[in-house]
Amino acid sequence: MKSRLMTASAVGAWALLAGGAWAADAPIATAPADAPTAVEAVVVTGEKTNRSVQDTVTSVAVTTAATIEREQIRSFYDLVAKTANMSETYGKSGFTIRGVANNNVSGGGTSGLATVYVDGAAIPERAMYGGPLDMWDVGQVEIFRGPQSTLQGRNALAGAVIIRTTDPTFDWNFNSQVAFASGDDRSIGLAGGGPIVDDQLAFRLAFHDRQADGFIYNTVQKRDDDAVDTRSYRGKLLLTPTALEGFKAIATYSRNENRSGYLYTYARTDTPDYYDHRVSTTDSPNTSDITTDIANLELSQSLGDRFTLSGALSWSKVDLAQRYDVDLTPARLSYGGQDEVVKTTSQELRLNYDGERFKGVVGLYHAKRDADRKSASLTNVPFPTATLVSVLTSTLTGGGVPLATAQAQANAFAALYVAALPVIPVDYSSDAPEIVTTTALFADGSFDLTPKLSLLAGFRYDHEENEQESRQTAVFAGTYPTPASFGPYASYVVLVNNFVASMVAQAGASSPGATRKFDAFLPKLGVKYAWTDDLSTSFVVQRGYRSGGSTVNAARASVVPYDQEFTWNYELSLRSYLPQWGLTANANAYYVDWTDQQVIVNLGLNTYDYQVENAGTSHLYGFEVELNQRLSSKASWWASLGHTRTKFDEFRVGTGSDIRDLSGSEFPYAPHWTFAVGGDYRWDNGLVANLNANYRAKAFTEAGGEQDGRIADARTLVNGRFGYETDRWGANWGAYVFAKNLLNEKYKQYGRDDVPVALLGEPRILGVTLETRW
Template sequence: MKSRLMMASAVGVWAVLAGSALAEAPAAAAPEAPTEVDQVVVTGEKASRSIQDTVTSVAVTTARTIEREQIRDFYDVVARTANMSETYGKSGFTIRGIANNNVSGGGSAGLATVYVDGAAIPERAMYGGPLDMWDVGQVEIFRGPQSTLQGRNALAGAVIVRTTDPTPDWSFKVRGMAASGDDRSIALAGGGPIVADQLAFRVAFEDRKSDGFIYNTTRKVDDDALDTRMIRGKLLLTPMAAEGFKAIATMSHNERKSGYLYTYSRTDTPDYYDHRVTTTNSPNTSDITTDIATLELEQKLGQRFTLSGVASWSQVDLIQRYDGDLGPQTLSYGGQNERIETASQEVRLNYEGERLKGLVGLFHATRDADRKSASLTNVEFPRATLVSVLTSTLMGSVPGITLPQAQGQANAFANAYIAALPVIPVDYTSDAPELVETTALFADGSFEVTPGLSLLAGFRYDREKNTQSSVQTARFAGVYPTPAAFGALAPYVVLVNQFVGSMVAQAGAPSPETTRQFEAFLPKLGARYAFTDDISTSFVVQRGYRSGGTAINTARATVVPYDPEYTWNYELSLRTYWPQWGLTANANAYYVDWTDQQVSLNLGLNQYDYQVENAGSSHLYGFEVELAQRLSANAGWYASLGHTKTEFDEFNVQFGTDSRNLSGSEFPYAPHWTFSLGGDYRWNNGLVANLNANYRSKAFTEAGAAQDQDDRIADARTLVNGRFGYESERWGAYVFGKNLLNEKYSQYSRPDFAVALLGEPRVLGVSLEARW
């Protein structure tokens, strides 16, 4: 009943906007000289169309917005976008409550992918990949499944980042910046013609260093220091000898050295938000290098056809080190070395007729990942497993003993043994290569039935081959309890020591190579009705998909298969433009039904005895409303409101010692409400100002039982940002601030340690820019 009411409220918002769109505006409200809004062209659906002609819910951040709001990285874009949120620190994001990796711990494929100039960025690069916004032309965030056009890893949506392309005219810009946390950077970009009107280039460079805000009192270093460098080159070829041909080649190199993926602060120290410290003695670092090369080709074939294609290659090298015990003792530590190489090719044929518009395409990609890890890990002693084994042994070896007697003796002995060996230290290594090959045929288009009504349809036939294996070693790295210290129970100590050794050895067994293949047909069907050239509505139904795969059970050293999961997405959209006011008012309302959800289950041997099963189902619904207006050539404002509600319908786990019922609980990092508001103004004397704010309601940080989630919360927060300064045609000087009100909030609190991931404090800075 609640679901229907909330869905009704979403549709109600859509209906209100539709009603206002169709009502006649009073003449007195319109200014004498209407101001047009900036034309925004969306390219992420494989065809260039205005945002008003795009029925998918898409939020676009333009180069103008990036500059005026001092947006420095992708997560600044996330913060200002309706129905988006950071997850576990700046390691990932959610779209409509669905995380880009997973919502229930299961599955290895992603649920949303970021594309940079046509190249897909692996999930592991979301923390330190090429996501800085210097010299970026546009960011498009598609909310809702994009499986028809984007394929693998697009069940939640897709993010399209487009860097600035070369132009036939000379232009350069340079920026120097300094901010809180001893943050300093220098950046430049520019280019022009090599051969007039035929060959042009553009280069971009940025170097940034920061001390951060978290000081390590044990190692006497800054734990979240940052050192990053980016260089990118692009060529644009439009030869006169080949009319209608265009080629864009891009190469980029990114290096980032920083703190570990999750850099915690102690919460048991005075004034811990303003004076952030950590006490780890082992390094917490991430070194990520990303190289990308793309080639985009386009050839116009007459007036209606365009043949285009893109080939991409990327390589991500990741080295991470972490302190597992989060303290000054050397109890637990580890690291990962990964190399992920991805190559893809796509060719498309677009048709642009009077009534029929659409495209067909072929896609192929390979992703070759080599993942190595090593750690010294303290495994919590599996008491329940020990008691079960001892009870069975006593029942089989002691004549006349009853079950209650055997359980009593087993519990008494377990207490004594675990007092001597509370955790099992394991020296562990793993080498887990994975190869994913994907091939797809896709199509998407619209047919104009009448001047107002168009039918929308599309599909994707997707085939995937997934090969994975694992070679593990595990060695007991502690000291076994001495049997002599247990008196008459000495024989049982020998038995349990052997049990511990066999459990560790089991984790070190090699796993055979496993290959699985998947096929999926993903349809899309809908209709769009245009009331006028400026007002339209649509309804679309489409299927979303995430492939199955194999997961490594660390404790048992096995590779476990699991199947795909699917969604059906039902979506209403409204697009309106009011030229007399220079105003756009757009809205989308959606409902998603999710089945065969990939869920991570514990089998009971120990805390690492996990595997993935298709054991869940859920639903979600909500809406987005987005407004933008140019009041004049000097002033403009925007606002967006997002609502989402997620709920597990079936997540009742009874497997081994894992007994959970998550039915009725919500997805992690799925805030019910997001809101943003901003505006800018330019005075005729050159002074400029921008002020913006974004709000995110509280969100649960883990997928747990409904009654347990209240203790696992990311705080609600409101961030106010601003940029003020003076600019002329050639130069500008600015002061800026992030989180101007110094909002204090936590992204995640560890239940086992007095540490948390804290939101960024107030940041104040200055920047100088020149352009010519």
């Protein structure tokens, strides 16, 4: 026993020092019968098979329905805040995993790097703000850190998030919740169901409605800029007919309607006490209206003791309309809007095998995403002074004027002209439809070479066809300078006016559709060694992938192709369980080498003359560690620690003399450290308490040489929930008070230099909830 305790202590110390990532409900190993506390198993499903956390070598943070309730987790972004090596980007518009944003790290690319799946449907990146991400009646959330390209495909280079709502059961049960919180936030949730036909057909219905005024008041429009009005409806059916032994089907339909402020809702920073009295002064609407429909059908059939055949059919539609004020001032100078409809269908067929020595899955996948994107705006383009000087100098020297004289005249005239026309107002509209079709063959499995040593292997062959076109209009919406007011430079004015007109006209041209095809082979290979039944280590190498595509250069009205990007990922994991202490200690350490990175490159014509090119290489490394302990039937605690370092090895943007070398800069929103800790206690008299806190180090908000001045503040958020529970009148009742950001930490997520505004972190939120179950 003494040697076993010493071994356990050494393992725990190694985990804390070398660490990798904790699941909030990571306990999956089963404790011995004589253990002081029992650890409930948690099953991970996101890797196309069912296995415990302790048998999952991928770094995964699992949050169950019990944790969602205990910690008053209201949205997906509450999970982002508490998960090791995760961070929000630009408010609640996206997230990073290990420093890699779900959409991109350098502005390049149109496909995602980490995808959120809700009941099997992939949520488009643009719906990460205002999509179906509330946590009411959610059964489990699995956050996979590290590439999931082998099993998930094109949009999972950084990781994947699997959100699973509560499934029907053959026992009657109902839940209800009413909540009131700061910001005039009020919500109601109802969920329940039971058998229609005993042991064969069951249903579950869920409804959630939330309205809130928010915290930012628009003094010009006399309205709340960040108000929220959202509701969701969901119905599920479970079928297990006795006539078909081993058959199971789950059908889901859900609808989420969200009306809120624009995803970037800024507050003025030039007003007194702007953290406590948040105002905006925009004259144009800043609104977002997103409706998401999801239908999913999952089928499975057991084929004897070893084989299971399963399939999933999914359809989703995201309808998005956004309006925004570009200049962020009371003057009506620049504004815009975008409308987007994304329809996605997917089909997947899998065959799982669960043998004595070999366990694995092989599958076929096909998906089609049809996106119709339209935008319109009145945009003030900063005058490209350098381009004007270059063009005018070239024209003068071509006419025989000496170079030095030409440059002097060009600069003198440019100063006068730009003073008269500092920005170029453009009435712009675009229509850029895109169709992406993906077909893939994948396999993943493990083979026990010995009772302790296992070989891990997998692959994915992915074929994609990407069709995209661009239709644009651009009209000069201002007044050209008149030649008469420029004296000796009058002849130049006509020339430059024509130059401006041609530049605007160029932006208004259309480009024909183009189809690009991509093929990728994504291997995975690793080993796992089980030192004991409760301790294992593994090492895995796999290839990550993001597909190529085409980007629209708005200034030149052209569709520009770019190629795929790839990563090689090296990951070491530790899984340990100490039954005598009821403690799980899990860790992952990783190194990633990223090549052919898709980055934004400006070609110099003006600020809108940019496109995506494969011009970057980078690397990142770090670790996650997660602890979870059940001290007794009354008390438990958990902790997580994450460390990430990111670096662009090569990142050159611009052309000619206007090249900026951003090599050496870090990824945006990639904090070096994240830490979280929490605990629960339940008294015999019905009182319950939860207290948790999470820390995120400061992070840069942009890539490049100016990073030092573009920082998202470090912050520590303390949250808590305290209440009373009782079992009376045939139901379980609970009344609670809760707090988010209890200490009222004040921090910025992003700040602007051109206008005194910023994205501010949420202030202290206090609330009460009333819940019942029967």
